[in-house]
Amino acid sequence: MAVMAPDRPQAPSTEDEPVEIPERPGAFGLADTGVLVSCAASTFMFVWLLFFRIAPLSGVVGFGICWYLLFLAAYWFVVRELDGPVLAGDRLMAVVVTSAAIAMVVPLFLILGYVTAKGIHALRLSFFFRTMRTVGPLASATAGGAAHAIVGTLEQVAIAVVLTVPLGFLCAICLNEIGGPLRRPIRIFVDAMSGVPTIVAGLFVYAIWVARFGFSGFAAALAISISMLPIVTRTSEEVLRLVPGGLREASLALGTSEWRTVWGVVLPTARSGLITSVILGVARAIGETAPLIMTAFGASVMNANPFKGAQSALPLFIYKQMTESSVASVQLRAWTASLVLMLMVLVLFSLARLVGSRAAKRGRLRRAPEKYR
Amino acid sequence: MSTTDTIDLTGPGWDAGPPVTGDLVAEGVSAWFGEHKVLEQVSLQMAPRRVTALIGPSGCGKSTFLRILNRMHELVPGALLAGSVLLDGADIYGPGMRPIQTRKRIGMVFQKPNPFPAMNVYDNVLSGLSLSGGKAPDADELVEQSLMRAGLWKEVRNRLRQPGGALSGGQQQRLCIARALAVKPEVLLMDEPCSALDPTSTRRIEETVLELANLVTIVIVTHNMQQAQRVSSHAAFFLAAEDEPGRIVEEGPTERIFEGPEDPRTADYVHGRFG
Amino acid sequence: MSAGSDTMNAEAPRAIRPERTRADRVYRGVAIAAGLVTLVVLFLIGLFLFLRAIPAWRDNGWRFFTTSTWNPDSPTAGYHSGVLGLLLGTIQIALIALVIAVPIAILTALFLTEYVPGRMRRPLTSVLDLLAAVPSLIYGIWGFFFLQPHLIGVSTWLANNLGFIPLFSTPDGPFFAASPFIAGVLVALMLMPTATSVMREVFSQAPQGEKEAALALGGSRWRMIRKVVLPFGRGGIVGGSMLALGRALGESISVAIIISAVFKFNPYMLNTGGNSIGAHIANRFGDAQPAHGLPALMAAGLVLFVLTLIVNTVASLIVRRSRSGSGVEI
Numbered sequence: 001m002a003v004m005a006p007d008r009p010q011a012p013s014t015e016d017e018p019v020e021i022p023e024r025p026g027a028f029g030l031a032d033t034g035v036l037v038s039c040a041a042s043t044f045m046f047v048w049l050l051f052f053r054i055a056p057l058s059g060v061v062g063f064g065i066c067w068y069l070l071f072l073a074a075y076w077f078v079v080r081e082l083d084g085p086v087l088a089g090d091r092l093m094a095v096v097v098t099s100a101a102i103a104m105v106v107p108l109f110l111i112l113g114y115v116t117a118k119g120i121h122a123l124r125l126s127f128f129f130r131t132m133r134t135v136g137p138l139a140s141a142t143a144g145g146a147a148h149a150i151v152g153t154l155e156q157v158a159i160a161v162v163l164t165v166p167l168g169f170l171c172a173i174c175l176n177e178i179g180g181p182l183r184r185p186i187r188i189f190v191d192a193m194s195g196v197p198t199i200v201a202g203l204f205v206y207a208i209w210v211a212r213f214g215f216s217g218f219a220a221a222l223a224i225s226i227s228m229l230p231i232v233t234r235t236s237e238e239v240l241r242l243v244p245g246g247l248r249e250a251s252l253a254l255g256t257s258e259w260r261t262v263w264g265v266v267l268p269t270a271r272s273g274l275i276t277s278v279i280l281g282v283a284r285a286i287g288e289t290a291p292l293i294m295t296a297f298g299a300s301v302m303n304a305n306p307f308k309g310a311q312s313a314l315p316l317f318i319y320k321q322m323t324e325s326s327v328a329s330v331q332l333r334a335w336t337a338s339l340v341l342m343l344m345v346l347v348l349f350s351l352a353r354l355v356g357s358r359a360a361k362r363g364r365l366r367r368a369p370e371k372y373r
Numbered sequence: 374m375s376t377t378d379t380i381d382l383t384g385p386g387w388d389a390g391p392p393v394t395g396d397l398v399a400e401g402v403s404a405w406f407g408e409h410k411v412l413e414q415v416s417l418q419m420a421p422r423r424v425t426a427l428i429g430p431s432g433c434g435k436s437t438f439l440r441i442l443n444r445m446h447e448l449v450p451g452a453l454l455a456g457s458v459l460l461d462g463a464d465i466y467g468p469g470m471r472p473i474q475t476r477k478r479i480g481m482v483f484q485k486p487n488p489f490p491a492m493n494v495y496d497n498v499l500s501g502l503s504l505s506g507g508k509a510p511d512a513d514e515l516v517e518q519s520l521m522r523a524g525l526w527k528e529v530r531n532r533l534r535q536p537g538g539a540l541s542g543g544q545q546q547r548l549c550i551a552r553a554l555a556v557k558p559e560v561l562l563m564d565e566p567c568s569a570l571d572p573t574s575t576r577r578i579e580e581t582v583l584e585l586a587n588l589v590t591i592v593i594v595t596h597n598m599q600q601a602q603r604v605s606s607h608a609a610f611f612l613a614a615e616d617e618p619g620r621i622v623e624e625g626p627t628e629r630i631f632e633g634p635e636d637p638r639t640a641d642y643v644h645g646r647f648g
Numbered sequence: 649m650s651a652g653s654d655t656m657n658a659e660a661p662r663a664i665r666p667e668r669t670r671a672d673r674v675y676r677g678v679a680i681a682a683g684l685v686t687l688v689v690l691f692l693i694g695l696f697l698f699l700r701a702i703p704a705w706r707d708n709g710w711r712f713f714t715t716s717t718w719n720p721d722s723p724t725a726g727y728h729s730g731v732l733g734l735l736l737g738t739i740q741i742a743l744i745a746l747v748i749a750v751p752i753a754i755l756t757a758l759f760l761t762e763y764v765p766g767r768m769r770r771p772l773t774s775v776l777d778l779l780a781a782v783p784s785l786i787y788g789i790w791g792f793f794f795l796q797p798h799l800i801g802v803s804t805w806l807a808n809n810l811g812f813i814p815l816f817s818t819p820d821g822p823f824f825a826a827s828p829f830i831a832g833v834l835v836a837l838m839l840m841p842t843a844t845s846v847m848r849e850v851f852s853q854a855p856q857g858e859k860e861a862a863l864a865l866g867g868s869r870w871r872m873i874r875k876v877v878l879p880f881g882r883g884g885i886v887g888g889s890m891l892a893l894g895r896a897l898g899e900s901i902s903v904a905i906i907i908s909a910v911f912k913f914n915p916y917m918l919n920t921g922g923n924s925i926g927a928h929i930a931n932r933f934g935d936a937q938p939a940h941g942l943p944a945l946m947a948a949g950l951v952l953f954v955l956t957l958i959v960n961t962v963a964s965l966i967v968r969r970s971r972s973g974s975g976v977e978i
Contacts, residue, residue: 100755170682195960197898255477287783453661
């Protein structure tokens with residue numbers, strides 16, 4: 001009678017019946033919740049006693065670690081007594097797994113909260129329109145702005161997009177549409193390229209371009225492209241793979257050439273996925289700092305020409321302001337810039353999700369209804 | 374009997390008079406996938422103004438044979454073939470013969486309806502032309518004519534701008550037929566076009582096939598023997614013994630194949646003793 | 649039965665000429681060229697770093713790999729520089745990060761695939777992707793101002809209570825700021841989202857039939873995971889960890905912000921002082937002289953490039969060849 005399927009924590013089980021019914025090892029009833037909570041509470045109090053009354057141990061973190069470990073041990077023992085070793089192991093691991101997930105997620109909120117709290121003070125409209133040209137090192141946080149940095153970032157990323165997107169799409173087309181014996185080696189190269197540290201990319205562009213032509217936004221765009229290209233290629237390839245083969249066949253059977261099939265059928269069908277992959281690539285690119293140090297170099301004045309002369313960029317702005325001065329107002333300005341950067345990433349991210357889900361609703365790549373499959 | 378509109382045979386591009394084209398002949402066609410031989414010496418004449426049905430149990434190479442006829446077989450890596458396929462006397466695999474040209478003269482409708490989801494109904498019908506860079510002098514008329522011939526015009530005339538994927542399964546398949554017809558092929562290959570559809574849609578497509586037989590040579594692969602009897606005037610029975618490549622066991626007029634087959638294996642199949 | 653007589657030898661397959669149009673041939677050529685661009689770029693990176701690093705070889709020879717000083721611009725020190733300390737420090741921080749990140753990534757991936765009901769999966773995955781999108785710079789400054797004070801508390805606790813273990817001993821005394829440990833924890837935070845994503849994809853492809861069989865035999869969820877999901881995902885776990893290793897080795901900005909740079913390798917991770925090649929390049933680029941300092945940095949960059957290239961290629965091969973990884977994107 002019992003269904004042996006992994007159960008989620010659910011409402012109190014109505015199957016508290018006599019011994020004939022085999023157990024459902026996953027079910028998590030009211031009694032089990034009680035065991036969990038009481039274990040947690042009692043170990044908490046015990047450790048509190050230990051820390052603050054009996055022994056000279058100290059520290060919030062130490063407290064937390066002790067309590068957690070003791071809680072796990074106590075929980076395991078209790079469940080073992082009540083329900084046997086198999087279930088004890090299972091429940092213990094469920095707690096451990098859930099804690100790991102919480103540990104993973106919590107930093108996001110801490111980071112967002114902290115950056116917002118610190119950055120919101122100096123956030124004024126002027127931040128987006130002024131530069132640091134006339135601002136001294138002791139000026140207040142609201143003096144000056146990051147206009148030059150924002151312009152720099154926008155220009156550099158725009159050039160990187162222009163360079164990366166056609167190349168990335170073509171590479172994805174090569175991998176997915178043309179295939180053949182080249183597919184495996186090229187995939188390996190793309191993977192290898194995605195592992196190149198961004199600072200090495202910066203050094204490379206310095207060696208190949210900046211040493212001869214000087215610092216510029218364009219050089220920064222080149223360095224950014226090196227990190228962006230593998231991302232765009234890989235996500236585009238995934239999207240192209242989702243296009244059903246039947247569409248390609250239908251197009252070819254009409255007497256269409258290969259490239260027109262790709263241009264007229266495959267790419268339009270995959271359009272929203274391709275757009276998403278570009279947006280995600282941009283979201284990663286705007287946060288790159290290391291390669292900018294040796295290519296754009298940074299400036300405190302506006303340089304709207306990306307092809308000539310050092311240019312600032314938002315991450316560079318943050319990095320320099322934060323690390324080159326310990327004056328509070330300077331750092332506050334850097335926090336504001338960080339907030340702006342985070343907001344840009346969030347906006348791009350939501351945009352990508354929006355594009356993706358809107359296409360799904362319009363049924364672009366929706367599969368045929370069950371009956372006709 | 375027919376619920377479709379009457380077909381205008383004098384529309385753009387279709388001559389009422391000779392020469393008769395669409396004479397398709399396969400001579401000694403054998404096929405391999407890598408080392409594995411799947412067809413053995415298949416020869417068949419598929420004459421114009423006729424519907425030829427390819428029948429037989431699944432796995433005998435009927436679909437493979439069909440794909441050889443419009444050069445789709447070679448898209449599979451490792452696909453090989455021997456023999457020749459003559460369209461109006463010329464071998465489509467001969468030197469200098471482009472697959473693209475062949476596919477424009479020999480069209481195909483697939484088992485699973487596959488209209489292009491990124492285009493609306495109107496553009497789907499014209500896609501064969503627009504994809505190959507051609508231009509239709511009278512696009513609206515061509516669309517209407519193709520949809521009429523496919524038996525879909527009445528249902529979609531007010532929905533031409535809706536996406537191609539928004540139609541029902543049967544309608545999608547007729548859209549694919551219209552799309553194939555808009556390229557004005559001489560031959561139309563159909564690979565089990567009704568197997569994914571409900572009985573009503575199936576019947577409508579069978580009616581369409583009968584009407585189209587005057588315009589294009591039709592070769593249809595089907596599992597459904599009743600369908601073969603309803604629709605075709607000629608039939609070829611394919612069979613593959615275990616671990617053997619597929620062959621044509623018997624071929625001839627449909628009536629003879631079903632009512633007086635010469636080969637006992639044919640008789641067994643058409644009487645439902647295996648399948 | 650067959651039409652006509654067969655005079656052709658039908659047993660030998662004929663050559664099928666694709667007879668592509670010129671437009672198609674151009675298209676294929678362009679696409680293949682695009683594919684090869686990646687190879688070309690990789691090659692160029694290696695080549696140019698090597699060329700620019702030649703003066704450093706001239707100054708140091710093989711001692712570049714065996715010493716731990718950094719005075720390339722000073723004539724009195726003979727323009728010597730050595731990458732050994734940097735290399736060891738890089739590996740140290742990366743290993744600390746791995747040890748913390750990989751178990752949590754595996755557990756979180758299991759949480760997402762096995763423990764979470766379907767509706768919650770999408771929002772949680774979005775959170776994960778967002779975590780991966782946060783720039784490492786932001787991690788770095790947040791880590792410096794917010795996380796470090798708390799981690800110093802952890803370091804203190806570890807040193808006081810577990811200090812008898814050599815790894816946690818602090819011969820320099822109670823100086824815990826800007827240590828490899830703190831840098832390692834921060835890098836771990838950055839690695840976890842991407843590692844989790846890889847493993848999550850891998851685990852989600854575990855064969856449903858085997859999982860059901862394990863449960864039907866009366867196994868608990870955890871037993872089923874241990875017997876089916878984890879063995880299946882072995883390739884993905886190893887590959888994902890190596891990928892994380894590759895990223896950890898290349899981290900520069902966040903480490904530069906946290907760490908207090910030294911050149912001799914500091915094996916006592918709780919104590920102040922450490923370094924990594926990436927952080928070092930970021931710190932020193934500003935005042936490196938073109939004659940000696942810059943080539944030395946180029947040489948260090950080349951070492952890092954080769955190291956990460958090897959690690960990433962091996963990782964990608966492991967993932968792609970494994971039973972679980974063949975469909976997975978890293």
